[in-house]
Amino acid sequence: MDQLIAKGKVDSTSRQSYYDSGERAYNALMSALESSKLKQIIQLQYHFNSYHTYLKSSYEYLDKQKDKVLDIVKNAENDYKNFKSKEKQKQLVWVPVSMSGDTKRVFGMSYQEVIERDQYHNKILPFLDDSFKYLEEKGLRIHGIFRVSPPKPDLDSLRERIDRGEEVDIWGIEEIHLVSxxxxxxxxxxSAPLLTFELxxxxxxxxxxxxTELQIQKVKTLVNRLPEANRVLLYRILTLCIKILANQEENEMTIQNLAxxxxxxxxxxxDTDAQSLVDEIHKANKIMVFMLENYDALFSNF
Known part of the structure; x- marks a missing residue:
């Protein structure tokens, strides 16, 4: 068409119509491009707004959960320390009494047998007695008490000293999670659980x-059937837990957490197989929660 126009073979009306069509096509194309750009800009703006909302909510969530995040970080740091201290752990390998001839061992033993062997008339091992008193004085408001794990090498070292019969100054320990x-x-x-295999x-x-009335009656009867040393230790554990629960707004340890x-x-x-292990843990949790919820009724005369 351009060649025909150049040669003068197209009249003015047709020529104008041709140019008008071209202009309309050009304008339509530019309009489409602008519309496309605008759509892309709107999409980008939507995505940016979404990211902004997501990041804002994430920061708000992290701010609310910062204590739990700090727990995770602390546990990770402890795990790293454990990993880096393999040589130290080798030096702290625990040797059973049957191999070492040490008659002071208390870990891995029957609690009642240890109490009878060492003739503790108050039915509580000294280091446990000090540990309960220490936590009642210093640990009730500590975040994640009993949930946060201490460095394993430090814990192994402490256990070794106790099993050798050394006098350990619990009150001199600075890391509260080490005591819990x-x-x-x-x-x-x-060697046998506190509530005993037999029961x-x-x-x-x-x-x-x-x-609930029947549950309390039967659980109370079972508590009284426990060996005296086990009964005393159970009472001390539950008493400490009750005091921790009284401060749960600060330590964030609920009754379920403790159980x-x-x-x-x-x-x-x-003897427990893998299939029944989950069910066993669930039942144990249920009993622990029940004893804490009914602590006063169960131990009113203790």
């Missing part, structure tokens, strides 16, 4: 009773 970790370690390594079925039956970290060491079956 020591109590957990002792409970976990007992496991009775504990489960008691907690499955239909009424989760302590109950697996207090009640378990003698």
């Amino acid at each position: 970790g020591l109590i957990k370690l002792f409970l976990r390594e007992m 496991y079925g009775d504990w489960i039956a008691a907690i499955d009773e239909v009424s 989760i970290v302590l109950s697996p060491s207090i009640l378990k079956e003698r």
Whole structure:
């Protein structure tokens, strides 16, 4: 068409119509491009707003959860220290009494047997007695008490000293989680759980009773059937937990938190397969929660 126009073979009306069509096509194309750019800009703005909202909510969440995040960081740091101290851990390998001839061992033993062997008339080991008093004075408001783990090498060293019969100054320990970790370690390594293997079925039956009144009656009877040393230690543990729960707004340790970290060491079956382990832990948690919720009724005459 341009060549025909150049040669004068197209009249003025057709020529104008041609140019008008071209202009309209050009304008339509530019309009489409601008519209496309605008759409992209709107999409980008939407994405930026979404990221801004996401980041804002993330920062708000982190600010609310900062204490838990600090717990995670602290545990990670402790794990790193444990990893870096392999040589030190080798030096702290615990040697059983049967191999070392040491008659002062208390970890990994029957609690009642240790109390009878060493003739503790108040039915509580001195380092445990000091640990409970220490936590009652210094640890009730500590965030994550019993949940946060101390460095393993420090805990192993403390256990070694106690098993050698050394006098350990619990009150001289600065890391509060080390003292709570020591109590957990002792409970976990007992050769028989605090509520005993023999009474496991009775504990489960008691907690499955239909009424709270019957549950309290049966649990109270079972507490009285425990060896005296076990009964005293159970009372000290639950009493400490009650005091921790009174400060849970500061330490963020709920009744469920305490049950989760302590109950697996207090009640378990003698032989447990992997399939029934989860159910066993659930039942132990349930019993621990029940004893804490009904502490006054169970231990009013203790």
